[in-house]
Amino acid sequence: MAVGLQDFPVIPAIKGIRIGVAEAGIKKPNKKDLVVFELCEGASVVGVFTQNAFCAAPVRVCQKHLVSAKTRYLLINTGNANAGTGRSGLDAALKTCDALADAVGVSSEAILPFSTGVIGEPLPVDKIVAAIPSAVANLSGDNWKSAGLGIMTTDTLPKGAVRTFHFEGVAYTVAGISKGAGMIRPNMATMLGYVCSDIAMDADVLQSILAKTVNQSFNRITIDSDTSTNDSCIAVATGLAGNKKIHSADEPLALAFIAAFTEVMQALAHAIVRDGEGATKFVTVEVIGAAIEEDATKTAFEIAHSPLVKTALFASDPNWGRILAVVGRAGVEGLDVDNVQLHINGVEIARNGGRSPDYLEEQGKQAMTPEEIHIVLDLGMGNQSDTVWTTDFSHEYVTINAEYRT
Template sequence: MAVGLHEFPLIPEIKGVRIGVAEAGIKKPNKKDVVIFELCEGASVAGAFTQNAFCAAPVRLCQKHLATTNARYLLINTGNANAGTGKSGVENALKTCVALSSQVEMDFEAVLPFSTGVIGEPLPVEKIVAAIPTALANLSGDNWRSAGLGIMTTDTLPKGSVRTFNFDGRTYSIAGISKGAGMIRPNMATMLGYVCSDIAMSVDVLQSVLKDVVNKSFNRITVDSDTSTNDSCIAVATGLAGNEIVTSVDDPLAQAFLVAFTEVMQELAHAIVRDGEGATKFVTVEVVGALKIEDSTKVAFEIAHSPLVKTALFASDPNWGRILAVVGRAGVEDLDVDRVQLHINGFEIARDGCRSPDYLEEHGKQAMEPEEIHIRLDLGMGQQSDIVWTTDFSHEYVTINAEYRT
């Protein structure tokens, strides 16, 4: 039921990145569920991770390895999240890192582990270890689509994005994949996103750019308000494009990179929403006219999380009173409800806190009919604004999550 999600793009080789995939039999028979990224020596790697206190064992280990060593391998499995697994979870994640590192003759800290899938069950270490040689054997620069398939859980389609940009006579490439459809309300990053570029950029600058862009992409999407235990987003700069290394965010090349990188990150984030569990709509919630940006963010998320708004979206029902009710309970200080305005897909629905004088039910129906819905709410208080992307709430969402483990 993915909404407006296009074919996986043709992603060319990113110099310095090779990808291998394998079927370890964790997820289901004949499904790719182990993915390995191999990064060239000297690549800069930055990461953003879930803020969930119950963060998974691989997330803890990944952060530790990232802080101590230059990462050379990313080891990803699906079908098991290795979360809520206590100390033995960390030991198990470590075992998989050691298994990979010993085959490629590296320190185990050079391997970053990632897991996604069911929470609370022991990681099937042996299956993963057994699949590593196959994944290493098919390492290639052309495996982006296979990797997109290999990291899926309830996703219906693989998600990828690619951009090139020119700067000072040189061409740079950025490519990425992401996964996720449920338990999506990222707080720092989403459930597995990997973006690689051939640009040469210091880790500090890359980390700063990643943090900035995550807040405009993965941290502004929500499917069901549940922040995952395993969210991880990794940015890689292999440095093989030939440029002199970028060491400052004020470098004009850093700014050019930021623009293209933001496009890739937003496309990957949107892809997760478009493939949101049971989604039949892709919804942009824009809140403008706030005194504080925190207010606009809060109201946008409250609208995006309201089960009543989401079921009305599913029904294409212009039940706009539910949106105003959410605004009223969102806790905006000094809100003057008589100044609130609401537009949906360009139609003025509410003005001065109540139904617009010119509103007709037909307008509402017309506004709500398309697959792509833009809700624009003006608080009428100030100049701050924010945008959040989300989905509707359908029968299919209930079915998927009621039957997830069967």
């Protein structure tokens, strides 16, 4: 029941990137569950990862490999998260890297491993190793949609985004895929996101752009407030578009890239929310009028996490009292409730901390009916703001998460 999620876009080949997909039978037979990205020599590769202390084995390996060698391959499996697996989980992740390294003739450190799926089960190394040759044989520039399908878990649809732009006569492409539908409250990155471009850019600059952009995209979405152990987001710049390598995020070309990159990152983050487990609404929570940005951010997340607000959204019930109750417990220092205003899809519902004098319940019901809901909460304290995207809380969410392992 994805909400307004568009078909997977046509993503052209990006110079320097080839993708191979295979069926390893990790959790289910006849499902694409293994994806290999091949990145050309000289590509800048950077990443951000989960802040969860129980980060998964592949996340630890990625962080080590990123600093010890130039990355040439990404190896992604779905169906098993290789998290909560201790020392043997690290060994398992390394073994899969070794197998791919042998198959393609690079060092094991040139490979970044990623896993997503059930937590706490041993990674089926043998199945992955056995499927690596078919994934390598499948390498091609045109496999973006297969890759989107190959990293899905409880996602109902593959998620991709692409933007092209021109600068001084040269064409550039930015494209990516993402996955994730539950255990989504990223803290530095989402479940899995991969964004590639043919632009030439210093890794340091790309890292700073990724870190900033993730705070306007993956780090501003939440489905159920649970931060995954496997969140990883990777950005790649292959450098084959033809530009002089970018050394500063302030260069005019860098600014054009940031605009396209931000659009792709936001589209991929929104796609995760639109496909949120059990989602029937796509909800934008915008908090304005804060004294400091942190107040806007935390208030927006508190609204987005409240089970009572989320079930009211599911019911299309303009139960604005629940939203104000959340604002009241969000811990905003110096909040004067008499200055709080609330709009939903353009309808003024609360003014001066109580129901708007002109508000009619019928208007609220109409405002809550669409699939796309835009909540604007004005704290009335200053001019800082922030926006978070989320879903409602439905029967389907309970069903999915009560039955996920069975």
